[in-house]
Amino acid sequence: AQSVTQLGSHVSVSEGALVLLRCNYSSSVPPYLFWYVQYPNQGLQLLLKYTSAATLVKGINGFEAEFKKSETSFHLTKPSAHMSDAAEYFCAVTRRDSNYQLIWGAGTKLIIKP
Amino acid sequence: DAGVTQSPTHLIKTRGQHVTLRCSPISGHKSVSWYQQVLGQGPQFIFQYYEKEERGRGNFPDRFSARQFPNYSSELNVNALLLGDSALYLCASSLFRSSSTDTQYFGPGTRLTVL
Numbered sequence: 001a002q003s004v005t006q007l008g009s010h011v012s013v014s015e016g017a018l019v020l021l022r023c024n025y026s027s028s029v030p031p032y033l034f035w036y037v038q039y040p041n042q043g044l045q046l047l048l049k050y051t052s053a054a055t056l057v058k059g060i061n062g063f064e065a066e067f068k069k070s071e072t073s074f075h076l077t078k079p080s081a082h083m084s085d086a087a088e089y090f091c092a093v094t095r096r097d098s099n100y101q102l103i104w105g106a107g108t109k110l111i112i113k114p
Numbered sequence: 115d116a117g118v119t120q121s122p123t124h125l126i127k128t129r130g131q132h133v134t135l136r137c138s139p140i141s142g143h144k145s146v147s148w149y150q151q152v153l154g155q156g157p158q159f160i161f162q163y164y165e166k167e168e169r170g171r172g173n174f175p176d177r178f179s180a181r182q183f184p185n186y187s188s189e190l191n192v193n194a195l196l197l198g199d200s201a202l203y204l205c206a207s208s209l210f211r212s213s214s215t216d217t218q219y220f221g222p223g224t225r226l227t228v229l
Contacts, residue, residue, distance in 0.1 A: 043223055046218070103159075106155055107154075107156050
């Protein structure tokens, strides 16, 4: 069975500092991996996705993530945090042979300190 | 272009009642998926519909049902509501069925509170 683990329900960084949100997955077959962002009282917006092309994936708003098969990880990073990045971030996985079901992590709330 | 729309935005029901939630996908999108997001957790997959047929079902009881109409809009129905059904219900649409090539676009959700 597939699963997603996001380490840290809350992550706090200073404005301008590096953002690192961790995601580890388990999957018996090569996965597709996603990062979504959810702003307060809004739906989920896709940041980036890995679908077996380049292992370093660039997304919107300056975020990127690297797929590391040996570590079963897909951590999200951004070099310099901005106040507008404050939101909840979700990592999700699906299998290439699945029926389109996304399996989600519990989310990490990113707090930006001025 | 209009994004995914959901109605109502908020809903308060009592235990035992039933509820119908509605979703309109982005124009041209043929696939609609429903998710339940309990406070403090990630979304849980409930259903996927493609071309008006159920293509996937998550681990939810039979009290949950859905359908997709010829215009690709969708309804989620929940019968005999329980307190534990209180959650944000999210609808997502995409062009096709496969998550490997598609992006799912999410609506703002319907906040259901069961008292």
